[in-house]
Amino acid sequence: MALKPEPTAPFHSVQYVLRVLETVSKHGGGVTDVQIARETGLPTGHLAPMLSMLRREGYVEQVADGAYVIGDSLVLLGSGASRQQALEAKLQDTLTELRDSVGAAVYISRYIDGEVKITQFADGPRTPKVNEWVDFRSAAHASAVGKCLLTQLDVNGRRDHLSRHRIARLTSRTITSEKLLFSKLDAQPPTVPVLDLQEYAVGTVCAAVPLTAGSAVGCLALSLPIEHAHRLRAAADTLNRRAAPVVLSLAI
Numbered sequence: 001m002a003l004k005p006e007p008t009a010p011f012h013s014v015q016y017v018l019r020v021l022e023t024v025s026k027h028g029g030g031v032t033d034v035q036i037a038r039e040t041g042l043p044t045g046h047l048a049p050m051l052s053m054l055r056r057e058g059y060v061e062q063v064a065d066g067a068y069v070i071g072d073s074l075v076l077l078g079s080g081a082s083r084q085q086a087l088e089a090k091l092q093d094t095l096t097e098l099r100d101s102v103g104a105a106v107y108i109s110r111y112i113d114g115e116v117k118i119t120q121f122a123d124g125p126r127t128p129k130v131n132e133w134v135d136f137r138s139a140a141h142a143s144a145v146g147k148c149l150l151t152q153l154d155v156n157g158r159r160d161h162l163s164r165h166r167i168a169r170l171t172s173r174t175i176t177s178e179k180l181l182f183s184k185l186d187a188q189p190p191t192v193p194v195l196d197l198q199e200y201a202v203g204t205v206c207a208a209v210p211l212t213a214g215s216a217v218g219c220l221a222l223s224l225p226i227e228h229a230h231r232l233r234a235a236a237d238t239l240n241r242r243a244a245p246v247v248l249s250l251a252i
Contacts, residue, residue, distance in 0.1 A: 030067030095122035104222040111217035144196035148208035148219040193236040207236035
């Protein structure tokens with residue numbers, strides 16, 4: 001299964017979103033979309049869906065006269081000592097909504113201290129998470145999560161990881177050649193979800209998209225049982241389009 005880049009696939013850098021939030025923050029009494037466009041230099045065609053996303057996620061609110069003000073989510077995330085707890089709660093709400101939207105278990109993974117770590121996930125009775133039959137830290141070469149994180153490392157970073165976690169054949173579909181693996185990672189377009197078609201576990205297919213927030217290496221992923229593999233393309237495309245709120249939470 002090959003996924004083609006979407007012309008509308010989101011850029012996962014949040015610099016423009018942050019510029020919008022900075023502009024709204026400057027105008028305590030509210031600011032119109034026309035003024036936001038003027039101050040940020042963003043065309044209205046890009047600004048409208050961005051403001052819609054920010055309203056949906058609670059980062060901005062629209063008051064009676066149509067002006068935009070800072071929303072409760074942004075206020076909460078800036079609340080000092082409780083910020084980390086508020087961030088995790090916000091991300092969990094976003095993941096739960098995304099799980100229900102794509103009909104699959106969803107995960108946030110980060111590359112921390114040279115290891116693959118699932119930091120948060122949302123699953124349910126109808127959307128079971130992956131059975132971690134091999135530690136994800138040792139399966140970066142096979143899982144969608146791992147491959148997506150490896151695409152964000154340079155060659156030395158990848159080799160360092162694989163020197164500590166040797167490539168092993170987990171299923172008949174697992175890539176066991178470092179040269180072939182690196183070639184596929186280098187050819188992976190940043191706007192196309194990374195796939196795992198039963199490479200990590202028989203009976204499971206997965207997709208992952210990068211989360212670019214500063215210098216952090218992370219990804220957003222989903223998993224489906226093989227009987228729902230026909231839904232992977234649509235679910236992965238939705239995951240790609242809905243990555244922006246997750247990136248934003250990580251960047252603020």
